[in-house]
């Protein structure tokens with residue numbers, strides 16, 4: 395697979411504070427690559443530096459065969475770097491359709507084909523063409539942000555925490571749409587705190603810690619990596635591989651009555667995850 399995007403040993407500062415301390419990441423054409431890591435690891439800064447919103451202190455970024463390290467942000471969009479930013483960044487006073495069309499501003503030609511494709515990927519947006527962007531739910535705004543980025547026909551789509559704040563069902567939906575976008579030919583660089591799901595759809599992954607890459611491997615390998623499991627997937631390998639055994643020995647044998655507290659306890663554990671949809 396030809397390499398599409400290569401960032402090499404990039405250092406980025408906020409004032410005197412080093413946010414990225416020598417990060418190298420490559421993305422091949424056709425891949426989904428994910429960056430995982432805790433809050434503050436440098437994931438957003440990495441994406442912003444690729445799209446030109448932050449300047450490099452040192453290092454380089456190559457995209458589609460040329461050095462774009464010093465290229466202005468809007469020229470990177472025309473070159474084929476699309477981004478759906480963290481926190482959506484849609485225009486609240488514009489309609490859904492106007493928001494989508496804004497995504498195509500860098501292109502001179504007719505964008506009706508891209509618009510139709512965005513509506514095909516996100517039927518919810520088609521139903522709400524004339525609704526003001528700001529009155530859409532969190533999940534719908536996320537779809538709108540992704541749809542708008544796709545309007546520019548990017549070669550690579552940068553996604554910053556697309557699942558953030560979404561209810562579990564919508565999280566599933568967003569991840570399968572990302573897979574579909576990739577299947578239709580767009581390369582994806584995905585930043586996620588939802589490491590489990592990101593690793594399930596990605597081909598390769600990088601683990602970031604305090605501005606450095608501490609691990610790079612095929613995503614399936616990281617799903618089985620005990621250290622990664624412990625730090626980012628909320629459990630050890632044994633517990634994940636044998637869910638029945640982990641769900642509690644007392645309930646495992648059918649002839650034994652379930653302890654009174656057991657059902658409540660597991661119910662509570664599930665609903666703790668069940669965060670409502672934020673905006």
Ligand SMILES: Nc1ncnc2c1ncn2[C@@H]1O[C@H](COP(=O)(O)OP(=O)(O)O)[C@@H](O)[C@H]1O
Nearest residue numbers: 408411413431432433434435436437438439440
């Ligand atoms: N605007 C900013 N000003 C100062 N420091 C920042 C700013 N944005 C991010 N940082 C710092 O840079 C580091 C990386 O942050 P960020 O890239 O947002 O991480 P992540 O997206 O992985 O949570 C953190 O230490 C964070 O505090």
Ligand SMILES: [Mg+2]
Nearest residue numbers: 437438439480
């Ligand atoms: Mg971030």
